[in-house]
Every structure is written in C-alpha cells, then in structure tokens.
Amino acid sequence: MTTLTTRAGNDIEEMAALLANFPSPDQWTQEQKEQTVKFAALLQTAQKVIAKSGLIGIDYETEKTTFLDNASRTNSMHTRISYTMALKRLDQWTAQHGISALELTPAQADDFIYALRAEGLSASVIRNTISACSAFFTFLHRRHSAIDNPFRGTKARPERKAVKTIAIPNTQEVNAIINALPLMESAAVSVMAFRGLRAGALVEMLVSGNTFTSTSKGKDITGILPAHVIKALKKAGLDTKKPFAGILANTLEHRVAYAIKKLYKEGKVSAIYSCHDFRHFFAVTEYSKDKDIYRLKKLLDHASIQVTENYLKSIKVDV
Numbered sequence: 001m002t003t004l005t006t007r008a009g010n011d012i013e014e015m016a017a018l019l020a021n022f023p024s025p026d027q028w029t030q031e032q033k034e035q036t037v038k039f040a041a042l043l044q045t046a047q048k049v050i051a052k053s054g055l056i057g058i059d060y061e062t063e064k065t066t067f068l069d070n071a072s073r074t075n076s077m078h079t080r081i082s083y084t085m086a087l088k089r090l091d092q093w094t095a096q097h098g099i100s101a102l103e104l105t106p107a108q109a110d111d112f113i114y115a116l117r118a119e120g121l122s123a124s125v126i127r128n129t130i131s132a133c134s135a136f137f138t139f140l141h142r143r144h145s146a147i148d149n150p151f152r153g154t155k156a157r158p159e160r161k162a163v164k165t166i167a168i169p170n171t172q173e174v175n176a177i178i179n180a181l182p183l184m185e186s187a188a189v190s191v192m193a194f195r196g197l198r199a200g201a202l203v204e205m206l207v208s209g210n211t212f213t214s215t216s217k218g219k220d221i222t223g224i225l226p227a228h229v230i231k232a233l234k235k236a237g238l239d240t241k242k243p244f245a246g247i248l249a250n251t252l253e254h255r256v257a258y259a260i261k262k263l264y265k266e267g268k269v270s271a272i273y274s275c276h277d278f279r280h281f282f283a284v285t286e287y288s289k290d291k292d293i294y295r296l297k298k299l300l301d302h303a304s305i306q307v308t309e310n311y312l313k314s315i316k317v318d319v
Helices: 002-020 030-053 060-069 077-096 106-118 123-143 171-180 183-195 199-203 227-235 249-265 275-290 293-300 305-314
Strands: 206-208 211-216 219-224
Touching: 060 077, 060 123, 077 106, 077 123, 106 123, 171 183, 171 249, 171 275, 183 199, 183 227, 183 249, 183 275, 199 211, 199 249, 249 275, 275 293, 275 305, 293 305
Parallel strands: none
Antiparallel strands: 206 211, 211 219
C-alpha cells in the first residue's frame, strides 16, 4: 500500500512539474495544437459515454409511474393530474425534438420553457409545469446519481406576480353588502360568508330542508345551512332545491364584484372584496369562536389539518 501511495504521489509531482514547464498556448507548435484538439474531442466523447452509461438500466416509464403514484403527500388526485399533464407536455416536446428526457440539458430545459411560453400558456400554468418537472428530476436524482435536475436554477421560468393583499371584510361590511346587493347576489354572499362555500360550489348546490350537498374542487361536500341563509335564499325567490342552477361560477363572481365595486366607490366598504374573501370571513369568524382547528377543517372541507393550518396562516391568522 505504501509503495502504491508513494508511486501515485511521485506521478502527481511529475505531472505537476511537466505542466509547470509546458509552453503557453501561444508557443505551441502546429502539431501540439492539432494533438490538443484531438485530445479535447476524445475527452468530450469519453464524458458523453460515461454519462450515457449511467443511464443504462433506468426504466423511464416505471420511474415516472412511481413518481406520480407518490407525488402528493395528501394523496390529492388534483396534484397527480397536474403532475401528469406537466410530464406529458415534457414528453411531447422531447419526442418532437428527438431528445431523451433522461438526457435533458439545462439549455434544452430552457428551450422547453420558451416553447411553453410560445404556446400562449399562462404564467401560472408554466410555473406549475416547471415545478412538477423539476420535482420529477429531483426524484430521479435521489434514485440515480447520474441524472441531474436540468430545471434547477433556470431563469426562463416566468416571474411570479405580486400576490394580492389579503382583505377580509368585517361583520358590519358583510351585513352592509348583503343589504345593498341585488337579491340573488345577496343570497350568494350569505351562503359564502356564513357557510364558507366557494362560488363554484354554489352552482352545484342542492338543498333539502336546511341540508345542502355540492361538489367543491372535485370533492363531494355536505353540511347544514344556517336559518338566516335559508331565509335569504327564499327572499331572493330562488329555486328551493337548486337555488343557483344555470348560473356560471364566473358570472356569479363578476356580478358580486361589480356590485361591491360600486359600494367601494361610495365609501361603504373599505376594499373591493371577491367571493373568496367571504370564505376567508367565514373561516376567521368560526375559528375565533373556539380556536378548534379540527372543527374548522370539517367546515371548510379541507383534506387535512395541515391544509387548514396553512390556509389560516395564508390569511394572517395565528394558529
């Protein structure tokens, strides 16, 4: 062992001495220049072969399936669908350009992002796509060290726009809005503010007595409507079973926003509240009653306590 170590040390010293006395490039002979070019090409080829050999035996489709099966900590079908669509976009682009996804370079990753932008996709869709692809390559790197994440550090990703400042109406403002809005919009705000439903859930809502059923973000939900909310629905003359049937969620949101904008200009409310701000109002109001996050989780139909905690933090509520 000592002999081998000594030899290695001597070899390194000899190589260092040789390099120290090696002429600078401007002093090279033509033959030395040609040999250097050949050596550089050979080294580049060797690096490609070594990199390629590290990919042999990696089953891309199997790895992708494993990733998608475990992509969401909360077992969210929405997350799986989002990640699946992102990797499908990547696969389509690499197939069009004759590129193996496993050999994607940082420059090619940037070109993929530029292609997404050229398609006219929104900045949020592109960011979500890149986040999913980046997560996949990080997953691959942990399992196969020969693979690096080509999306890490990219500057091609669209910048995130400033997040809207959270504005939550107080009880007086909610009551003023309900009293000032047209009857249908007033009833919608009552449901959102005092039962915490999203605008999309109102469209699918079925009412039986004081019980409602609906779907929200693809999940079936059910619960009890307060008596004064039922009264607001009846006062608006809406269908007792399907009060908001036939109304698109976007249409409802625009109607409410338009009416509240007028109140804001008149100085009757302090902000132009959106439909989702009434869900925030509901969450803050209910949580302040007993600080019971488990009860609030059920009321908001969240998938987990962690989701509820993060939600409360996002609207600046101490948990």
